Amino acid sequence: MGILIALCILIFGSVCALIINIIWIKFRKNIATLAKIYLALFLLFCIPFAYLFWQYSQLNTMIIPFTRLSANSVSFNFTPIKSGNYSVDLAFFDPAINKKYFACGFSWGKSTEKECHNALIFRRVSGTINTLPFSVHAHYQQVLGDDDLNYGFENHSLKEPALHLIQFFGKANIPVKGRITVAANNAELVSAKAAIVVGPSDDDYMVVFSSFISFIIFSIPFLLTTLFIYLIRIIKRVA
Numbered sequence: 551m552g553i554l555i556a557l558c559i560l561i562f563g564s565v566c567a568l569i570i571n572i573i574w575i576k577f578r579k580n581i582a583t584l585a586k587i588y589l590a591l592f593l594l595f596c597i598p599f600a601y602l603f604w605q606y607s608q609l610n611t612m613i614i615p616f617t618r619l620s621a622n623s624v625s626f627n628f629t630p631i632k633s634g635n636y637s638v639d640l641a642f643f644d645p646a647i648n649k650k651y652f653a654c655g656f657s658w659g660k661s662t663e664k665e666c667h668n669a670l671i672f673r674r675v676s677g678t679i680n681t682l683p684f685s686v687h688a689h690y691q692q693v694l695g696d697d698d699l700n701y702g703f704e705n706h707s708l709k710e711p712a713l714h715l716i717q718f719f720g721k722a723n724i725p726v727k728g729r730i731t732v733a734a735n736n737a738e739l740v741s742a743k744a745a746i747v748v749g750p751s752d753d754d755y756m757v758v759f760s761s762f763i764s765f766i767i768f769s770i771p772f773l774l775t776t777l778f779i780y781l782i783r784i785i786k787r788v789a
Contacts, residue, residue: 559767567771585779588772595769599762605634606758611749613641616732616739623677625729628748630720635751638728639712640675643743647671648711670734670742675715677730684716717751 574584610631616624630636642648647670666672676685720726730746732739 556763556767559764560770563768564771566768567775571775581779582783585776588776592769592773595765599758599765602758603762605632606750606755611747614746614748616736616744616746622734622736622739623729623731624746625727626746626748628720628726628728630722630724630726633722634720635717636720636726636748637717637751638679638715638730639747639749640715640730640732641710641712641745641747642671643710643745644741647742670738670744671713673733675713675730675732677715677728679716679718679728680726682716682718686713686715688713712747 571584575581612626612628614624614626628636672688674685674687676683678684715730718726726748728746728748732744734744
């Protein structure tokens with residue numbers, strides 16, 4: 551699906567570039583000016599994306615291992631450095647857990663049900679963030695990609711799969727109190743290297759990142775036109 555969307559954006563960009571090129575060549579002779587305009591507009595549109603990525607990088611992240619737990623719970627205080635949307639995720643740093651997820655998420659036989667029904671990654675997780683309650687229970691038969699429930703989307707700060715628990719708006723320098731409980735015992739959580747990750751919302755990052763990629767794909771025909779124009783000028787000068 552993503553490839554199809556990218557292809558449609560590229561085709562749309564190509565049509566737009568072709569129309570503008572034809573109109574420009576018909577009414578103006580200096581195509582070097584057109585190349586400068588394309589390059590200037592590309593750089594101009596890159597500025598807001600650079601700013602958004604910089605803003606995102608300023609939001610702090612905190613990792614709380616399940617070594618500070620009482621039974622199967624962990625409590626924490628988190629103070630955002632800057633105001634913004636933050637998410638709370640549950641991550642497992644044991645590689646075997648991630649392998650278990652993919653084995654369970656893409657198999658549909660009876661053996662899968664026996665092996666995966668009680669797997670740690672599909673236990674209920676509940677708690678409160680600033681008195682706001684939540685409860686998440688991923689299921690091995692859910693389709694990969696449902697970030698509200700499913701384990702497996704990549705936490706941008708960790709570059710690791712994680713279970714998205716809840717999103718909240720954090721105000722700069724105002725502490726956030728949280729308590730999270732997993733339907734598992736202490737030994738299971740410690741063995742799986744379980745940790746709570748509080749940090750920038752991956753939803754926001756993906757919106758910016760996807761928009762930037764779409765912009766780059768749309769710009770390819772215009773950048774190729776600019777490159778072609780400058781190559782012609784170089785060839786003429788050399789000749």
